[in-house]
Amino acid sequence: MRRYSSAFFKTGLFAIALFCFAQASAQTDTTEVDLLSLLGEEEPVTNYATATFKTTRVINMHSVENAAGGVLDFRISHRFGAINTGAYDLFGLDVASMRMGFEYGINDRLMVGVGRSNVNKEADAFVKYKILRQSSGKKKMPVSVSWFSSAVVRMTKWEDTSRTNYFTSRMYYCHQLLIARKFNESLSIQLAPTVVHRNLVKDSTVMNDVFASGIGARYKITRRTSFNVEYVYVLPGQIEDMYTNSLSIGFDIETGGHVFQLHFTNSKPMNEKGFITETTGSWEKGDIMFGFNVSRVFSVGKRQEPKE
Amino acid sequence: MAITALAVTSTTAQKYFTKEGNITFHAGTSVEDIDATNTTATCVIDAATGDMEWSVLVKGFKFKRALMEEHFNENYMESNTFPKSSFKGKIDNISSVKFTADGTYKVKVSGKLTMHGQTKDISTDGTITVKGGTITADSKFFVNPADFKIEVPATNKDKISNKVEIVVSANLAELKK
Secondary structure, X not given: OHHHHHHHHHHHHHHHHHHHHHHHHHHHHXXXXXXXXXXXXXXXXXXXXXXXXXXXXXXXXXXXOOOOOOEEEEEEEEEEEEHHHOHHHOOOOOOEEEEEEEEEEOOOOEEEEEEEEOHHHXXXXXXXXXXXXXXXXXXXXXXXXXXXXXXXXXXXXXXXXXXXXXXXXXXXXXXXXXXXXXXXXOEEEEEEEEEEEEOOOOOOOOOOEEEEEEEEXXXXXXXXXXXXXXXEEEOOOOOOOOOEOEEEEEXXXXXXXXXXEEEEEOOOOOXXXXXXXXXXXXXXXXXXXXXXXXXXXXEOOOOOOOOO | OHHHHHHHHHHHOOEEXXXXXXXXXXXXXXXXXXXXXXXXXXXXEEOOOOEEEEEEEXXXXXXXXXXXXXXXXXXXXXXXXXXXXXXXXXXXXXXXXOOOOOXXXXXXXXXXXXXXXXXXXXXXXXXXXXXXXXXXXXXXXXXXXXXXXXXXXXXXXXXXXXXXXXXXXXXXXXXXO
C-alpha cells in the first residue's frame, strides 16, 4: 500500500514537473531566453590599451610602445637637408643624415636597442621599460608609463688635441619618463619629463644637466595612417643660444610588418640628447628637413607574455 | 521522493556549458600563416531544445606574432568597438543526440553569427561526442571576412584568405543551478 502510494505520488510529481517544463518551453517560444546569462555574471577582465602609438617613436621621441617580446625591429631614420637651401641642393634632398638601429624586445615590457648616426659619428644604446600599462575593467589605470634611458658616445676626432682628452668626455646620457594616455581610438597624447646629462660642455655658461619636457600626440586619420606632432621644450638658460626647441609634424603609414613615418622637423640629430639639446633649424626661416623613419619587424625569439 | 522527481525533471531539461571552449581560426594563405587560438570561449547548450549560444572575447585570440595580434585587434576586428563575437543558434536534429548514452552524434547547427558588429545566418555540421559522462562538441566552418565588413586592404589580399576556417571544440559540463 505504502509502495503504491509512493509510486503514485512520484508519478503525480513528475506530471507536475512535466507541466512546469512545458510551461517553461512555451515561454521559450515567446520570449527569447539568454542561455549564456545562466552562467551568471561574467568575470571582469582587464582590458589593456594597445597601440597607443603605431610604433616605438612618436617622431623623434620614443613613445610608450615597445617591440614585443622576441621581436627585432630594424629601423632606419633618415633626414634630408634643410628645405630652404633651395634648388641647388634640390631642397635638401642632396644631403642626408641617417641613423640605423637594431632594437629588440626582451619581453613584452623590456626592450633594448643600439644605433649609429652619421651626425657627429654617434653611437647610442638605450633601454626602455614599461612600468604601468593603461587599462580598464578589472584593473584600472589611466595612463601608461615607461622609463627610458639612453647613452650616446660621440666618436668624432677631438677638437682640441693640446689638452688631455678623456673618453668620458665623449659620453652623453638621457633619461625620460614617458607618460601616455590613449584617450580614444584616434587620439593619444604623451608627456615626457626629461633630463639630459652631458659630460663635457663648451663652458660654464651652459649646463651639464639639461631639463626638458617633451609632448607628443597622434591622431588616427584612417585605420592605418595617423597624423603626429611632437615638441620638446627645453627650460631656458641651459643650452647655447644657437640651439632651439625641436618641433616635428608627420604621418605614420602602416603596411603589415612595416611602419613608415614621414615628417618635417627642425632637428637633424636622431638620438635623444641630439634633438633635445642640439636642434639648430628654425621653422620660421624654413630651415626644416624632410625625413622618414622606416621600421621593419622580425619575429626572432619566442613570444613571452608579461605576467599580470 | 521529491528529490527523485526533481532529478528526473532536471535530466529532461539538462543544460551543458563551458567557459573554456577552444576556438581556432586559420585565415592565412600559401603566402603567410595567420593562425590564432582562443581558449576562453563560453557556451551553453540546452539538451532539451537544442538551443545553443556561444560568446568569445575577441582580444582573447592569441597569435604567435605580437604584431599580427595587434593588427587583428586594431585594424581588422576593431575589438575595442566590438569586443565580443557570438553565435546564437540551434542544433536542428537535437532529438537524435542522446546525452546519456555513449556515442558520436552528427548534428546540424544553424543560427546567427555576430562578428565585428555584423550578424549573418550560418549553418554547419558538427559532432557531439558522449563518452563516459563527458560531452564534447566539435565543429568546423568557413566565413568570408567581407561578409562581416572586415576590410582587407589591397596590399594584404594575397595574405588573408576570403575563406577563413574556424574550428570550434569544447568539453561541456552539466550546468547545475
